[in-house]
Amino acid sequence: MSTQTKIDESLVKYLQNVGYRKDKIIDDLADETSKLGSVSQMQIAKEQGQFLEIITKLSKAISCLEVGRFTGMSTLFIARGLPTEGKITTIDNSDEFLSLAKKYWDLDNMSSKIESIIGDGVEIMQSMIDRQHSYDFIFIDADKNNYPNYYELSLSLVPSNGIIIIDNMLWHGDVADEKKNDSQTNTIRDLNTKIQNDSRVDFSLLPLSDGLSFIRKK
């Protein structure tokens, strides 16, 4: 018998209200992002952001990497978890929402910890490997069809004990629906299975919002 609690609409609301501590800068960033329309669905959930901040602190990460910045909420939470000398490098192939992100990074006095790179995630990460860069913690939240590439590239960019967190690994529940066989669903489903069987890592698949795969390189 499973002890997993079913997360229905009322429990989702409860998690949003009680599983997140109100924060004016984060709430304003979410509000301004929501005014962008349907694209705002790309933003991480605030309760996921809190989790990213805690993991950054607990892991004592100094150097972090993110693929998929959008309006910068996940970047901001990770930056908050870093010490003063810490740095997060965030990659996005679009600069469309960078100024909005920067507005909130500045308001929160976090800009000095954030480096933004505009470019393709796979190309930039490969160039980082070529230059022998290393990151303590990598957060993956970009184009889903490249998730297997981001996973492999990340494993080359973190040391032993390094952390990789991947968002959207439940893909709105579609991973569990055998009738869903579009390329994004299949890619995420296959990656979950790959991680489950990957002896190079420890992992936990967490049902926080749209699902976080929490990975430690052995």
Ligand SMILES: C[S@@+](CC[C@H](N)C(=O)[O-])C[C@H]1O[C@@H](n2cnc3c(N)ncnc32)[C@H](O)[C@@H]1O
């Ligand atoms: C789900 S959003 C990221 C949300 C963000 N983490 C947040 O907290 O708001 C995905 C982002 O990935 C970017 N993206 C899509 N394809 C990409 C690629 N090939 N390389 C880099 N970024 C990409 C998109 O421009 C988009 O901003």
